[in-house]
Amino acid sequence: MNCQEIIHELSNFIDGELDGATKLELERHLMDCKECRLVVNQTKKTIEIFCDCEPIELPGEVRNRLHEALRRKLREATQ
């Protein structure tokens, strides 16, 4: 596998969707290629950082408006 092919398989590799032989070949390439290793590790890190970012607390006024609208809807539904 060359670097271009590694990049094309990057998502499948990260998502664990490669067959055993291709995965092995890719891992062998990564051992020898610093650039691809950097891309793979940084792409994994990118996903991890976005996943780990906890959603912020809903601003109070946004939450109030949401719950007021819901209460209106629920009142209508139960009437």
Next chain:
Amino acid sequence: MEAGRLFSLRHILSTPNPHRLPSTVARDDEHLLVAAAKSGDVAAFEELVNRYERKIFRLTMNITGNREDAEDAMQDAFLKSYSHLKTFQGDSRFYTWLVRIAANEALMRLRKRRPNQFSLDEPVAGDEDLMPRELQDWGPGPEQRFAQTEMREILSSVIEELEPDYRMVFVLRDIEELSTEDTASALGISVPAVKSRLLRARLKLRQKLNRYFQQGGAN
């Protein structure tokens, strides 16, 4: 809802703080809440809203990049999910179903606001050169060099720079952790299109974060 029923439901749920839920794990009791809400238990539905409002707001913010649209989309998503709750068959998680509704609401607003920037219906991007060009070491724990609020600003800024069709796929697949199939179905595109856009989105975001994370870079 009767006080006794509410108490017993809350007791079963044992939710110490609905705002501190882990972001990636469906709580086992979701189906209990949904079943109760479907049978008219208003408090159960409110519990679902409390549980997911922050995540749904993050989703609609990530897609629309506009607070007013994000708020409207979130509100309409919850209202629609309540109106259509009886049609929810339970063949996916409630949260997945809710995410699909919210993504659609956000998508409609995004299309209205930026009609010329949107191409979800267009064919999958071509086989252009994907080789990353900016390769610098980030060092260990690059995100720890930033305060939490600063990091949030960086993430929302780089995701907003992403083209909407890539952004949608990344948000649903990697942040909300929908399956590839659910993402494809939510967006009305094929599985290969999801995979192709996800790869491009991930590579583009890596490159954008490189600005902030490269050692000795902008921070």
